[in-house]
Amino acid sequence: MTRRDAGGDGTERTDVSRRGLLRAGAAATALPFVGAASGREATDEGPLAPADEPLPGPTVAPLGYDCGEDQTGDYTEVSRGPTHDFGEERVVELDSEADGEKIQLGYIKPEPLADDQPDGDYPVILRATPYVSDLRKPDSIRDCVRIERLTENFVQQGYAVAVVAVRGTGGSGGCMELFGATEQADVNQAVTYLGTREWSNGNVGIIGRSYDGTTPWMAARAGNPYLATIVPYSGVTDVFELMYKRGAPESRGYGVLPALYYVISLAEHAPTSGTGLATYLSRAQCPDNYAAGTAWSVYSGATGERDPSGYWTERVLKPGVARNYEGSILLVHGLQDWNVDPSQVYPWVDELRAAGIKTHLYFGQFGHRYPDDGREKGEPNYNEQWQDYLLAWFESELKGDSYVGEFPEAEGIDPDETYDPVPKAYVQNSAAEWYTAESWPPEPAEPRTLYLGSDGQFRATPDPETTTGRVFKDETSSVEPGARGTVTVQSDPVDERFRLAGTPTLSLTVTPTSSAPHLTAHLFAVDAEGTAERLGWGQVDLRYAQPGPEADTVVPGEALSVSLPIEPLDAVVPAGSSLALVLNQGTVSGRTESPTPTPLVVQTGGDASLTVEAWGADLGRGAQPTAAGRRATDGTAYQGGATARQTLIVSADPPAPVRDTVPASWTVFAADSEDVARTETDSEAGVTHVYLQPAADRETFEYFVEVPDGPDGSGVYSLGPAAVERDGNWVPLSGTSADAFVAGTPE
The missing domain is CATH 2.60.120.260 (Galactose-binding domain-like)
Incomplete structure (x- = not known):
């Protein structure tokens, strides 16, 4: 696997020419703008694009996609002191290279705390999501609930934080596609844009949960050269497998999921949520798109099969990741996630590792949530050091630096020794115990x-x-x-x-x-x-x-x-x-x-x-031990005084002594058989027990008997059952009994 030098050690990059060319191309398609309502000023990023202004008046976001103090999330904080301050905040529009639709993207850059610090060369942490309102509202991007835990923790650590609204949501144009091909291309284009800014060090990481944990796989699948790492939390790699796994559809599978995101696109992102009128009206042309998704959802729910049109196949994000992606992966998933099944990523993760992709796992006993949720309830999955954990990963993968934080006690970690702050596998079992391992399942398994x-x-x-x-x-x-x-x-x-x-x-x-x-x-x-x-x-x-x-x-x-x-x-x-x-x-x-x-x-x-x-x-x-057997004889009817062969096939695990049973009136030729150890006659029961020689290396025992003669010898006799000895008791074996008819010689 190869990756770009983050330049964190002061060495000169070797890809400046390639990046310079890509930046020039990206600048030609980027159309930055500043909404008049935002009060933000233009910079030298480029000319202002014509603004599609949101309608005046208060904004309404029923699902909480808007920003503001009342939407502040409960999250943990990085323990390291700030190395930077909050710098420029900007919203830009890109013309989608797929179809020319508008892609709305916002970012916040850090700025030095001291005059002698360099300004620029910042890695970028991106969230691609449908869960934001138009980014040009008066509220700062920094205060938006969907990226607040990123901006508050990482901008002051020297990272730019960006958010892009996937098409059909927020202030982006086009039809909401539910992971479709054009949406995938838009996310990939946003990564390239961020990786080619003059202030960027060329390394972009994508992070997010649920839908936002799905979008990182889009750019990874494309093999974007600026994508250095992804941190998907409970992301969807194959929406068909999630909805219709092994023919058992989810309740969301019967058209509910496409309908939900139809509502998100049209109702939650109506002009009253801040979306520009022209952008919103363009979504009125999308019913056919949503109808197709609903129709194929009903089809797959009834049949359990992928549709013949390729609707679901287009949304499988796994193909190409192992082949094209050169970055790293920190895979986060709750093993109790009943919203996005853990099978969305495991055992596929083994294929990624086999392809040489640096893939670390964070699996806990939590549901569809963040690892640092649940502080107030004291839940056992809660990780107070989660943001330190993330910072250690980003320092390594986006800057090329190392940072050791303090993490919860885990099996295999000695606090007095140096260790990788982001182990290859950091896992919590159902007993609420954390442990580290080189692989998962761990080697003892x-x-x-x-x-x-x-x-x-x-x-x-x-x-x-x-x-x-x-x-x-x-x-x-x-x-x-x-x-x-x-x-x-x-x-x-x-x-x-x-x-x-x-x-x-x-x-x-x-x-x-x-x-x-x-x-x-x-x-x-x-x-x-x-x-x-x-x-x-x-x-x-x-x-x-x-x-x-x-x-x-x-x-x-x-x-x-x-x-x-x-x-x-x-x-x-x-x-x-x-x-x-x-x-x-x-x-x-x-x-x-x-x-x-x-x-x-x-x-x-x-x-x-x-x-x-x-x-x-x-x-x-x-x-517990097992045993089975059967009897083979050379006949079922005999003349009086005849010799009869008795053959037993006994399989015992572990091997055990074997005993057969014949009528007491029958004569056992014990001395003539190597397999007979001894015999004992029980006159009251009218039987003779034949004890066979122990044999650990074979299962077949053979000996001979003579049947009775004379008029009193005629009759039907019972043979068996054979038995094995277990703990001092003789356990009979089904299938080892037989009946034999004897015709005695008359006087």
Whole structure:
């Protein structure tokens, strides 16, 4: 991987000519302006463009997109003292290179605190968002709720902070595209503009959460040479996968998401919110754009498939990132985010790292929020040092400097030693413990298969027996272990804690009773009092029982093999608690159910399994021994006095002593068989026990018997069952019994 020299050490850059040429080209398309209402003055950035002034009067922003003290957010602050002051604030318009529409962009530059400090050579932190009003309002950009935590923390640390309103929002023209191709091009153009300013050091970083955490991937996908780092919080990399994963649509998937951003574009950014009238009226030409998004949303919600028009494919941001991007990534995601699933970034992150992209992870037990939210409630995910953490990252990636802050205590960090202030993986597990690691899941984790026993217990080996359970929708019941309408598989309480991370995968066989069923899985940690803590979840429409782009036909009554991934997690089952898997037909994370959910028959036992990356305790009964066997004979009917061969095939894990049982009136040729250790006759029971030689390296045992003769020898005799010894007890093996008819010789 290559990156540009930030110039922070005073060395001369090697890309001045290239940047100079790019700057000249960018300046030709940039049309800066100053709105009369703002009171800002023109600078030498360029001539003023004709202003599309907002209508006079108060502004109204129902969703809180406007700026002002009443919209101030609760965020943490950088601990280092200021190195700069607030400098020039400016709003510019760019003509979109895609179609000429207006792109509205604002920024605040720092300025030196002392006369001997250089003025310029500033890196830029950008937020590209639909959640801002027209930037030319009288309020300062610095006070805008959507970038306030950036301006207040980083301008005085020597960073320019910028915000661009994506098309169809704020003061930008065009139609709101919901991550479309032209919007992607606009964001990429804004990065180039900021990277080519004379006051810029050529390094731009994009940061944001949710929609604003999606826009960083747009410029990364394009391989923009000025994009040095991105910090996406809970961003969407594939909106189709978010809305319709494995055929199970979200409630937002049936046209709600396009409709929401239609409202954002037209209602929230009406002239009463400060948007210029001409800009707003241009959006009146967009209904066809929104209608297409709504139509394909309904199509995908019903079929689970991508539309044939390419609407969703255009909005997949993953392709090209690993191939084109040369910057770095600080990936921030809440493992309890039920708005943007963690599977949007994991395991895809492994592909980014494999491509040589510097990718660090910050995963916590929080939802769709910032890591420094929740101070007043004292939430365990709250990180008082979050802004220091970010500053350390930006100093490294945008300036080429190093900065060590103070971070919460974490497993693997010695406070008396020097360490990377931004570890490769900084993660919080479900026990609210933070730890650092070189990779995630951390190295102690290794693949482990937990088999779903027919007795409702996890096992370490496949269960030779199988059983079935019925899963159905029950509105009166919960989805916790043992609830009505569910199938539950649970471990014994663990002696030491059990940990798992990554993406567990469930493999099992189900038989549907209709052509459109679905299956949901939950993982719980259950304590000694029976209280269940949810660790993870997954849901699949059985038309997508196996991963694939197209739905398969589900035939009622025909068994299906199902592969169901659980959302990424980092979980702890404490000592004394147990791990529980609950199969049901509930709904999670806003996902909808089948239109008419119908029961499923779920098979446990056999090869049904849950594959996890885990370490720590064994899961109790999952490690219990297993044994199976069968009998083979050379006949089922004998003449009196005949010799009969008895063959037993016994598989035991771990190996165990084997004992067979024959009628007491039969004679065992013990001395003639290497496999017979001894015999014991129980006259009261009328049987002889045949103890076979222990054999750890084989499973087949053979010996001979002589059947009785004479008129009293005629009759039907029972053989077996064979048994294995476990803890001093003889455990019979099903499948090792047989009946034999003997015809004795008459006198």
